[in-house]
Amino acid sequence: MSKQQWRGWGAGEQAEQHYLVEPRALAGGGDIRHVSEFLRASGWRDRSTSGGPLxxxxxxxxxxxVYDPYVLPGGWTIHGAANGLTQEWSAHLGWQTPVEIVAGLTDALTRPRSAHAPNVWAPVQEQNWHTRFEGRHYTATSPDETAWMHYRQSPEGEAMWWTGAKDRHGHGWTARFTPSTPMHLVQAFAAELASPEPVMRPRGRVPHSDRIRTRSVSVLPSQLSAWQQARITAARAATWARSSARSARPRTTARPHTPTSSSARTRR
Incomplete structure (x- = not known):
């Protein structure tokens, strides 16, 4: 690239108005590429059909x-097949679930599971959510009472997780996890749900709610692109590191012995 091209790169850009929105749980769905591009960079396959859902x-x-906003109730469906370690499981998240919170779960699917036992309640307790026991049930509510996580257990011992966010007018979303959903995934979701960090939305994409607080910021398109690319680059780097580590592992099984011609003649 010539110096003249470099000096002109990004020239004429105009800042675009965006908003930092909090609480993040009421910020609206956002751009689903926040989820899909990270998965793609992590080696996942895109099985979308033309004109169909992600x-x-x-x-x-x-x-x-799968993300499908065109069916009722619409939103995200995440399905895990049964294997030797886990049972079949699924999670269903409403279409207004902020992508940053969805990514808490989906990003965790690309990483090795921690050796530490998961604690779903740790992230919400760290953010001073209100928690209470109700018999076999457990509930955590955000300090502003806009978001919650419920744990319910049936008399038979079957557990269910139910979570979501709503304003005073009922606008928001809900999500539920089947009892067999791996707990480290629910914990990763809870960490993003409880995060106090605001999320960014472009002008015209901020939900109307008296429970939302916004701060206007001016952002260059190249800045947005750089932030998105940084997330993708991190996913690719982590994927490459895991692949390299696997290929560098020493062989743990002995190679099959192939007799030489002399030893073969000896046994004849």
Missing amino acids: AMQSLDRQVRI
Whole structure:
């Protein structure tokens, strides 16, 4: 690239108005590419059809993620197949679930599971959510009472997770996880749900709600692109590192012995 081209790169850009929105749970769905591009950079396959819903599949074909806003109730469906370690499981998230919160779960699907036992309640307790026991049930509510997580257990011992966010007029979303959903995924979701960090939305994409607080910011298109690319680059780097680590592992099984011609003649 010539110096003249470099000096002109990005010239004439005009800042665009965006808003930092909090609480993030009421910020609206956002751009689904925040989820899909990270998965694609992590080696997931895009199984979407032309004109159809977004569909992503893990490299081992064990997990499938679909986003379809055109059916009722619409939104995200994440399905994990049964294997030797886990039972079949699924999560269903409403279409207004902020993509940053969805990514808490979907990003975790691309990473190795921690050796530490998961604690779903730790992220919400760290953010001073109100928690209470109700018999076999457990509930956590955000300090502003806009978001919640419920744990319900049936008399038979079957557990269900139900979570979501709503304003005073009932606008918002809900999500639920089947009892067999791996707990480290629910914990990752809870961490993003409880995060106090605002999320960014472009002008015209901020929901109307008296529970939302916004701050206007001017952002260059190249800045947005750079932030998005940084997330994709991080996914590619992590995927490459895991692949390199696997290929560098020493062989743990002995090679099959192939007798030489002399030893073969000896046994004749």
